[in-house]
Amino acid sequence: MAFIVSNDGSTLKKYQPEEDETSALEVVVPGCFAVIGKEAFYEAYNVHSVIIEEGVKKIGASAFCACGMKKITLPKSLEEIAYDAFGHCTKLEEVVLPDNLKKLGKSPSPFPLSPSRKRLLRSWIVFLVLLRRRSNS
Numbered sequence: 001m002a003f004i005v006s007n008d009g010s011t012l013k014k015y016q017p018e019e020d021e022t023s024a025l026e027v028v029v030p031g032c033f034a035v036i037g038k039e040a041f042y043e044a045y046n047v048h049s050v051i052i053e054e055g056v057k058k059i060g061a062s063a064f065c066a067c068g069m070k071k072i073t074l075p076k077s078l079e080e081i082a083y084d085a086f087g088h089c090t091k092l093e094e095v096v097l098p099d100n101l102k103k104l105g106k107s108p109s110p111f112p113l114s115p116s117r118k119r120l121l122r123s124w125i126v127f128l129v130l131l132r133r134r135s136n137s
Contacts, residue, residue, distance in 0.1 A: 031055025
């Protein structure tokens with residue numbers, strides 16, 4: 001596998017699988033990238049698991065859209081998840097949001113959720129906001 005990166009090396013712009021990489025893969029995104037860019041893993045059907053190392057601060061819009069992953073590990077350093085970051089990831093089973101997360105993309109949702117799960121996520125976000133306000137006062 002290879003990554004296409006920005007000129008300054010801070011942004012992973014595109015995941016580029018090797019031609020012979022057709023089986024299910026686990027991809028590790030190194031912490032040297034501050035940002036996983038817009039549509040970086042778009043339609044990466046063969047990626048089934050992603051581990052993002054500490055140091056990554058932002059996941060861009062549609063970064064993993066229509067990816068085949070079932071599992072993703074997010075770092076504590078992550079501060080922002082842009083809109084539709086995990087859109088159409090229908091196999092994604094669970095995402096544990098780090099405590100340090102400051103910004104979660106709005107419409108469309110960053111996650112592929114059913115209506116009942118959307119309600120749960122909204123309730124959880126409201127709870128977190130209230131909890132943070134309470135701890136700051």
